[in-house]
Amino acid sequence: MSELRELYQDMILDHSQHPRNRGKLEKATHHADGFNPLCGDKVKIDLMVDNGTIKDIRFEGSGCAISTASVSLLTEAIKGKSEREIEILFGKFHDLVTGKNENSGESDNLGKLAVFQGVREFPMRVKCATLSWHTLLAALKNEKKVATTEK
Ligand code: ZN
Numbered sequence: 001m002s003e004l005r006e007l008y009q010d011m012i013l014d015h016s017q018h019p020r021n022r023g024k025l026e027k028a029t030h031h032a033d034g035f036n037p038l039c040g041d042k043v044k045i046d047l048m049v050d051n052g053t054i055k056d057i058r059f060e061g062s063g064c065a066i067s068t069a070s071v072s073l074l075t076e077a078i079k080g081k082s083e084r085e086i087e088i089l090f091g092k093f094h095d096l097v098t099g100k101n102e103n104s105g106e107s108d109n110l111g112k113l114a115v116f117q118g119v120r121e122f123p124m125r126v127k128c129a130t131l132s133w134h135t136l137l138a139a140l141k142n143e144k145k146v147a148t149t150e151k
Pocket of ligand 1: 036039040041063064065066067127128
C-alpha cells in the first residue's frame with residue numbers, strides 16, 4: 001500500500017511539474033475560467049467540441065501542485081469523451097476524493113485519476129482536486145461567470 005501511495009505521489013508530482021496540454025487553443029469552441037478562493041488556484045480551460053465530443057483541450061493557470069496535477073491529468077482523461085461520459089466520470093472522481101459513494105460504486109475505470117484517492121484525507125485539498133472539473137463543466141456550458149469551488 002505504501003508503495004502504491006508513493007507511486008501516486010510521484011505521478012502527482014510529475015504532472016504538477018510537467019503539466020500536459022498546457023497553453024491556449026486557437027480554435028476553441030468553449031471556454032471557462034475557474035477559481036478556488038480557499039487555496040488561490042486559478043485555471044482557464046479551452047475546449048474544442050465537435051458533435052458533443054471533446055476533440056481537444058488546453059489549460060492555463062497557476063495553483064498548487066494538486067490543482068495543477070488535477071487539470072493536467074483531466075486533460076488526458078477526457079479527450080474523445082462525450083459530455084455525458086464526462087459527467088459520469090466527474091461523479092466517480094468526486095466520490096473518490098470525498099470518500100463518498102453516491103454515484104453507484106465502481107471507482108475502478110478511473111484510470112490514472114485514481115491517484116487522487118489520498119486527497120480525501122485532506123478536506124481542504126478536495127477543492128484543489130475538483131476545481132479543474134468544475135471549470136470543465138462550466139466550459140462545456142460555455143458559462144461566462146468564473147466557475148468556483150464554492151456554491
Ligand atoms: Zn490548491
